[in-house]
Amino acid sequence: MSSFEYQNGLLHCEQFPLDALAKAFGTPTFVYAAGSIGAAYQAITDAFTGIDTLVCYAVKANANLSVLKCLKELGAGFDIVSGGELARALSVGADPNKIVFSGVGKQDDEIKAALAAGIHCFNVESEAELYHIATIAEAEGQLAPISLRVNPDVDPKTHPYISTGLSTSKFGIPMADALGLYQRAKTLKGLAIKGLDCHIGSQITSIEPYLDAIDKMFALIDSLAAEGIAITHLDIGGGMGVRYQDEPDFPLRELSAALEPRLKARQLTLILEPGRYLVANAGVLLTKVLYTKVNGEKQFAIVDAAMNDLLRPALYGAAQGIQPVKKPQKAATTPIDIVGPICETGDFLAKDCAVDLAATDLVAIASAGAYGMSMSSNYNSRGRAAEVFVQGDQARVVRERESIDAQLAPELAGLNAAFTHSAPPS
Numbered sequence: 520m521s522s523f524e525y526q527n528g529l530l531h532c533e534q535f536p537l538d539a540l541a542k543a544f545g546t547p548t549f550v551y552a553a554g555s556i557g558a559a560y561q562a563i564t565d566a567f568t569g570i571d572t573l574v575c576y577a578v579k580a581n582a583n584l585s586v587l588k589c590l591k592e593l594g595a596g597f598d599i600v601s602g603g604e605l606a607r608a609l610s611v612g613a614d615p616n617k618i619v620f621s622g623v624g625k626q627d628d629e630i631k632a633a634l635a636a637g638i639h640c641f642n643v644e645s646e647a648e649l650y651h652i653a654t655i656a657e658a659e660g661q662l663a664p665i666s667l668r669v670n671p672d673v674d675p676k677t678h679p680y681i682s683t684g685l686s687t688s689k690f691g692i693p694m695a696d697a698l699g700l701y702q703r704a705k706t707l708k709g710l711a712i713k714g715l716d717c718h719i720g721s722q723i724t725s726i727e728p729y730l731d732a733i734d735k736m737f738a739l740i741d742s743l744a745a746e747g748i749a750i751t752h753l754d755i756g757g758g759m760g761v762r763y764q765d766e767p768d769f770p771l772r773e774l775s776a777a778l779e780p781r782l783k784a785r786q787l788t789l790i791l792e793p794g795r796y797l798v799a800n801a802g803v804l805l806t807k808v809l810y811t812k813v814n815g816e817k818q819f820a821i822v823d824a825a826m827n828d829l830l831r832p833a834l835y836g837a838a839q840g841i842q843p844v845k846k847p848q849k850a851a852t853t854p855i856d857i858v859g860p861i862c863e864t865g866d867f868l869a870k871d872c873a874v875d876l877a878a879t880d881l882v883a884i885a886s887a888g889a890y891g892m893s894m895s896s897n898y899n900s901r902g903r904a905a906e907v908f909v910q911g912d913q914a915r916v917v918r919e920r921e922s923i924d925a926q927l928a929p930e931l932a933g934l935n936a937a938f939t940h941s942a943p944p945s
């Protein structure tokens with residue numbers, strides 16, 4: 520069941536009506552349902568009960584501290600891709616031993632901070648990075664726990680921008696190079712080989728791409744074992760899809776059934792890195808219609824949220840559900856595009872929606888809990904939206920709406936200052 524349902528003709532988040540949230544906190548506002556995050560986490564742990572599993576939430580999907588704290592309290596670890604995400608996870612008291620560090624461009628200070636924190640594993644994405652981490656760890660007198668992120672060359676059949684496991688993508692290490700690189704890793708002083716990792720893409724709706732990848736991963740694990748390289752975990756990444764429109768529920772149990780006997784036979788822990796699955800449908804973007812207009816054939820509702828708040832429609836052509844806060848009494852007459860105030864034709868939130876909207880109406884853009892706020896920007900000097908957490912009939916702000924002062928502050932000091940640096944002589 521969704522946490523966003525109509526009660527007495529008004530859309531609610533759990534037991535809180537969204538019109539009351541708009542009145543209390545203004546718009547545009549991201550509204551998150553704590554219960555939904557808990558239910559999604561539970562669905563994963565239930566499906567994987569037979570397997571020793573560590574769920575590492577992919578922080579980039581939604582990095583709000585209260586979201587992280589909620590997941591930490593449920594027992595989740597974290598998959599981070601930057602020093603900033605490490606700091607966020609640590610600031611909510613995450614167990615460093617449940618943190619894995621992914622990403623193709625880890626920098627020195629990020630590697631050092633992760634070593635100092637004592638994270639569970641670095642997911643290494645290239646030969647150069649492997650040597651670099653080994654050098655830093657040795658200099659720090661540490662052992663860096665590592666997995667190689669291999670690229671299994673499978674097509675996850677999702678949007679090209681979120682397909683990461685094809686041989687043409689920038690991610691991971693080619694499968695054919697992996698064994699040789701593990702052998703070299705074994706000889707490097709600063710490293711401790713822990714596991715094997717992959718992440719094939721995002722918003723994947725069937726298990727076939729995972730099965731293709733898993734077959735190749737287990738073949739590699741067995742070749743490693745034959746060379747005397749033992750690992751203790753297999754990380755299969757994230758990517759489990761959610762329902763935006765009419766996608767099927769992701770078949771978690773089919774995936775666990777395919778993994779269980781093979782992991783048990785090899786005494787391996789499983790690591791999962793779900794992002795979207797845990798938070799997408801736990802959030803909506805609540806926005807207000809400013810104006811409606813008709814341009815020739817086309818009808819528009821201009822709302823106070825825009826592509827700087829929610830980039831997915833513009834970036835991926837993503838279609839998210841549209842729910843007017845007041846339940847529509849009759850079917851819509853003309854399809855309408857819901858657009859923001861930004862000066863870009865790509866600034867749309869939904870196209871050809873079957874809803875009737877008038878000025879001042881409130882609308883919820885569904886499934887906005889993942890890759891909404893975390894991809895937001897200040898484009899057009901718009902302040903970032905507020906974020907609100909709801910639990911039952913209680914609500915609280917978990918990120919204040921960004922003020923114009925907060926946007927200007929980092930620039931004001933430089934406005935009238937003298938130049939401070941001279942170019943070196945040539």
Ligand SMILES: *Cc1c(COP(=O)(O)O)cnc(C)c1O
Pocket residue numbers: 577579580598621622718720721722756757758759792793794795796
């Ligand atoms: C983005 C990402 C994830 C999470 O992807 P979802 O589709 O949100 O589950 C997990 N692992 C890595 C390495 C990622 O880059």
